[in-house]
Amino acid sequence: MTASGPGVPVLELRGVTKVYGSGEARVRALDGITLSVAAGDFLAVMGASGSGKSTLMNIIGALDAPTAGTYLLDGTDIAALSDDELSAVRNRKIGFIFQSFNLIPRTTALANVELPLIYRGVPRAQRRRRALSALADVGLADRIHHRPNELSGGQQQRVAIARALVTEPALLLADEPTGNLDSRSTEDVLSLLAAVHTQGRTIVLITHEDAVAARADRVITLLDGRIAGSRELPGRGFR
Numbered sequence: 306m307t308a309s310g311p312g313v314p315v316l317e318l319r320g321v322t323k324v325y326g327s328g329e330a331r332v333r334a335l336d337g338i339t340l341s342v343a344a345g346d347f348l349a350v351m352g353a354s355g356s357g358k359s360t361l362m363n364i365i366g367a368l369d370a371p372t373a374g375t376y377l378l379d380g381t382d383i384a385a386l387s388d389d390e391l392s393a394v395r396n397r398k399i400g401f402i403f404q405s406f407n408l409i410p411r412t413t414a415l416a417n418v419e420l421p422l423i424y425r426g427v428p429r430a431q432r433r434r435r436a437l438s439a440l441a442d443v444g445l446a447d448r449i450h451h452r453p454n455e456l457s458g459g460q461q462q463r464v465a466i467a468r469a470l471v472t473e474p475a476l477l478l479a480d481e482p483t484g485n486l487d488s489r490s491t492e493d494v495l496s497l498l499a500a501v502h503t504q505g506r507t508i509v510l511i512t513h514e515d516a517v518a519a520r521a522d523r524v525i526t527l528l529d530g531r532i533a534g535s536r537e538l539p540g541r542g543f544r
Contacts, residue, residue, distance in 0.1 A: 314341045315475050315507045321374035323360050334360040336530040347508045349518035352527035362511050366478050367395050379475040396424050400469030404481035406461045408453040415449040418468045439467035459490025477508045495520055
């Protein structure tokens with residue numbers, strides 16, 4: 306479970322702005338974003354190309370720093386951290402799920418899921434046990450020795466979800482997780498995220514698909530680096 310209690314923000318952005326370039330080439334990718342996501346929330350972020358979705362995802366994932374404003378992740382001010390501390394925060398507090406899966410091609414599903422635990426220095430026996438449990442949770446107990454090219458797209462994404470969950474992160478950050486999947490695999494992945502959410506996980510999902518966003522508890526829409534709309538979806542979330 307997360308370190309935060311019920312209703313306590315897992316992530317909080319206060320007036321976050323991101324500017325690239327200078328002079329005539331200056332681009333304001335984010336323009337004063339204020340956003341709070343509590344423990345156990347499921348937020349979907351939507352917007353057209355160029356709306357700021359990718360920039361927002363990079364900042365939430367501690368992969369980039371805002372030009373101005375404050376970002377608190379599970380109570381930690383990201384701007385105050387060194388590069389090494391940022392790496393540790395990403396490893397311990399954020400589980401990433403990408404559209405392209407980002408699995409290591411020549412290693413097994415088991416080894417892929419063990420990887421973040423290796424970075425944390427978890428002893429071999431313990432990380433093996435946790436990785437096996439995570440793969441069983443996503444329905445791949447019989448595929449642990451398969452490499453990515455021996456798995457379907459849906460199975461590869463389930464390995465990626467297991468890898469994201471094995472560290473028990475405060476936040477699950479999913480970037481277009483169904484973008485490369487067929488309709489059946491998409492439903493399988495969404496059902497798996499449903500189970501994860503009902504267990505109390507906090508999820509931020511970046512998507513351009515209305516049907517995927519509709520599975521969240523709340524949807525925000527970005528336009529020109531600002532929040533142009535926000536709506537609750539009562540009765541349509543995973544709970």
